Amino acid sequence: MPKNKLSVQLNVEDFLPASDAERESLTVMRKSVGFWKDGIRRLKKNKISMISLVVILLVFILSFIVPQLYPYSYEQQIRGSENLAPMHYSQKEITAMDSGESVFPHILGTDNLGRDYAIRVMMGSRVSLTVGLVASAIILLIGSLYGSIAGFFGGWVDMIMMRIVDMIYTVPDILIIVLLSVAFDQPLKALAQRPGFQWIQLIGVNLISIFVVFALLYWVGMARIVRSQILILKEQEYVTAARALGASSGHIIKKHLLTNCIGTLIVTTTLQIPSSIFTESFLSFLGLGVAAPMPSLGSLASAALNGLQSYPHRLFAPALMISVIILSFNLLGDGLRDAFDPKLKD
Amino acid sequence: MAKYIIKRIAMAIVTIFAVATVTFFVMNMVPGGPFMAEKAISPQAQAALNEKYGLDKPLSVQYTTYMKDILHGNLGLSVKQRGRTVNMIIGTKFPVSARIGGMAILAAVMIGVPLGSIAAFKRGTMIDNIIIVFSTCGIAVPSFVVCTILMYILSLKLGLLPTYGLGSWKNYIMPVMALALYPSSYISRLMRSSMLDVMGQDYMRTARAKGLSQLVSIFKHALRNAILPVVTYLGPLLAYTVTGSFIVEKIFTIPGLGSEFIGSITGRDYPLIMGTTIFLATLMVIMNVLVDVAYKFIDPRINLK
Numbered sequence: 001m002p003k004n005k006l007s008v009q010l011n012v013e014d015f016l017p018a019s020d021a022e023r024e025s026l027t028v029m030r031k032s033v034g035f036w037k038d039g040i041r042r043l044k045k046n047k048i049s050m051i052s053l054v055v056i057l058l059v060f061i062l063s064f065i066v067p068q069l070y071p072y073s074y075e076q077q078i079r080g081s082e083n084l085a086p087m088h089y090s091q092k093e094i095t096a097m098d099s100g101e102s103v104f105p106h107i108l109g110t111d112n113l114g115r116d117y118a119i120r121v122m123m124g125s126r127v128s129l130t131v132g133l134v135a136s137a138i139i140l141l142i143g144s145l146y147g148s149i150a151g152f153f154g155g156w157v158d159m160i161m162m163r164i165v166d167m168i169y170t171v172p173d174i175l176i177i178v179l180l181s182v183a184f185d186q187p188l189k190a191l192a193q194r195p196g197f198q199w200i201q202l203i204g205v206n207l208i209s210i211f212v213v214f215a216l217l218y219w220v221g222m223a224r225i226v227r228s229q230i231l232i233l234k235e236q237e238y239v240t241a242a243r244a245l246g247a248s249s250g251h252i253i254k255k256h257l258l259t260n261c262i263g264t265l266i267v268t269t270t271l272q273i274p275s276s277i278f279t280e281s282f283l284s285f286l287g288l289g290v291a292a293p294m295p296s297l298g299s300l301a302s303a304a305l306n307g308l309q310s311y312p313h314r315l316f317a318p319a320l321m322i323s324v325i326i327l328s329f330n331l332l333g334d335g336l337r338d339a340f341d342p343k344l345k346d
Numbered sequence: 347m348a349k350y351i352i353k354r355i356a357m358a359i360v361t362i363f364a365v366a367t368v369t370f371f372v373m374n375m376v377p378g379g380p381f382m383a384e385k386a387i388s389p390q391a392q393a394a395l396n397e398k399y400g401l402d403k404p405l406s407v408q409y410t411t412y413m414k415d416i417l418h419g420n421l422g423l424s425v426k427q428r429g430r431t432v433n434m435i436i437g438t439k440f441p442v443s444a445r446i447g448g449m450a451i452l453a454a455v456m457i458g459v460p461l462g463s464i465a466a467f468k469r470g471t472m473i474d475n476i477i478i479v480f481s482t483c484g485i486a487v488p489s490f491v492v493c494t495i496l497m498y499i500l501s502l503k504l505g506l507l508p509t510y511g512l513g514s515w516k517n518y519i520m521p522v523m524a525l526a527l528y529p530s531s532y533i534s535r536l537m538r539s540s541m542l543d544v545m546g547q548d549y550m551r552t553a554r555a556k557g558l559s560q561l562v563s564i565f566k567h568a569l570r571n572a573i574l575p576v577v578t579y580l581g582p583l584l585a586y587t588v589t590g591s592f593i594v595e596k597i598f599t600i601p602g603l604g605s606e607f608i609g610s611i612t613g614r615d616y617p618l619i620m621g622t623t624i625f626l627a628t629l630m631v632i633m634n635v636l637v638d639v640a641y642k643f644i645d646p647r648i649n650l651k
Binding site: 174176180278282285298315330331 | 364368369373485491502592596611612
């Protein structure tokens with residue numbers, strides 16, 4: 001339609017939707033970076049935490065994958081190969097090798113029952129890692145739920161719940177752990193005899209009581225941290241909006257509050273892992289940890305104490321392993337805190 | 347202030363009461379009672395023993411007598427060490443543990459506070475880095491590892507120090523070192539961050555501006571404020587020392603309460619386990635109350651509610 005020069009009619013083309021190319025050229029903002037991407041970018045910049053992440057991955061491979069491929073098993077007693085020094089062979093193995101058979105070297109020697117020590121250290125770290133991870137998962141679950149309920153409802157609910165936390169906080173945990181593992185010993189052993197409960201024997205009575213105690217006592221730190229986060233978060237507008245839309249309290253806690261303190265949850269859980277491993281090795285060292293013949297880094301170190309003069313490597317291997325595991329988890333936790341939850345750093 | 351103190355003490359009493367109750371019922375969960383392990387015991391003797399220790403009465407009666415006894419400070423008789431009360435055992439063993447633990451706590455504070463402060467003052471330098479590495483590693487090494495490695499190097503290889511007993515002052519060196527490593531590393535980390543925080547405050551600049559020397563401003567203003575987090579750590583530090591003493595006393599065969607406790611677990615000496623648990627728990631709870639109250643006294647900025 002030709003346009004009349006005197007008309008005030010507007011140019012229709014000016015009002016057409018913008019093309020994609022045009023839209024692109026007008027965007028001045030950089031691409032929005034999500035919570036995860038932002039945190040991971042910051043984490044990648046932190047050399048120390050990347051190194052500890054690699055170390056942790058190596059330890060995981062060493063304790064979960066390598067034992068499956070390893071020619072010896074942790075409970076296999078090789079007759080005639082007792083108390084071998086690292087990379088030594090017994091008389092029997094030497095004759096076997098001379099006749100053309102290949103014998104896998106005992107990298108860390110063998111113990112007094114002729115069990116390959118390297119595989120025992122690897123299995124020990126598997127136990128320690130499992131305890132650390134499972135215990136932290138239990139703590140995460142209970143602590144975050146408890147803390148968020150206390151923080152969200154506030155008032156007298158909060159008051160009572162936090163007084164309970166305060167009380168548990170002052171109870172000496174190791175004493176209670178020792179007490180419970182003594183008390184659970186016989187009932188759990190009796191339970192393990194019943195059909196359907198055979199798995200108790202497999203995990204070990206003491207390990208279960210350790211988990212029970214973690215579930216009973218160790219979540220209080222997590223609960224306190226989560227509660228203080230929730231107290232701030234619940235004043236946010238989106239919580240009011242969700243409530244106005246008719247969302248239930250459970251839904252708000254799950255969908256809005258806990259997802260928003262995910263950074264805190266990750267960091268606290270990661271830092272919980274080394275402290276759980278610490279406690280487990282402590283108990284195993286005292287003979288209250290996993291059941292024999294299953295090794296744990298603590299019980300290996302404890303057993304090595306008797307032959308310290310002649311076989312110091314038997315102490316150093318598990319000692320080094322546990323220190324490396326705890327150190328790298330600590331450093332990774334620090335890095336995660338800096339990356340995901342800078343406010344937590346004080 | 348008075349209200350706060352009363353509230354804390356009331357909480358502490360409830361906690362101790364709860365621990366005692368839990369201990370009692372947990373110990374009674376064990377089927378058969380304390381004398382099951384001893385074989386070849388006639389039913390008459392069993393009954394006599396049960397009567398002597400009051401185990402033939404119903405649980406509620408046992409509980410009330412037990413609680414009454416505890417209130418009177420009587421923790422009962424040891425089952426395995428004939429003729430000795432739990433009070434006697436704790437009375438003779440605890441001073442040994444307290445001496446080593448006290449020295450370790452003192453050493454941890456004496457090492458941790460200066461190290462952390464130095465790291466903060468020399469921030470970003472070589473000294474700072476060395477202290478950070480030391481304290482990071484110190485936190486990662488469990489006490490049993492420290493003990494055994496110290497023992498291997500200082501006693502077995504170099505022959506400098508004795509490995510067991512408490513004969514001379516030399517015997518104290520390794521246990522105290524092993525117990526103090528973790529807390530001194532922790533305190534130095536704590537101290538470094540709080541010192542850095544304090545040094546950025548305005549009153550520090552004011553102190554320097556009004557002509558105070560570096561040294562005076564550090565001791566009069568910085569240290570007093572920066573040490574507050576360390577004071578709150580004293581409660582957990584005591585708990586750590588108590589549990590650490592189990593390990594240290596086991597390794598260095600020190601006749602203290604820690605090794606007694608571990609012995610009572612393996613020997614299933616229930617009255618001794620209960621007595622020691624309640625005693626140590628009470629000690630820790632009281633310590634926590636003292637620390638909390640002291641903290642409020644030291645730092646007037648904290649409002650008392």
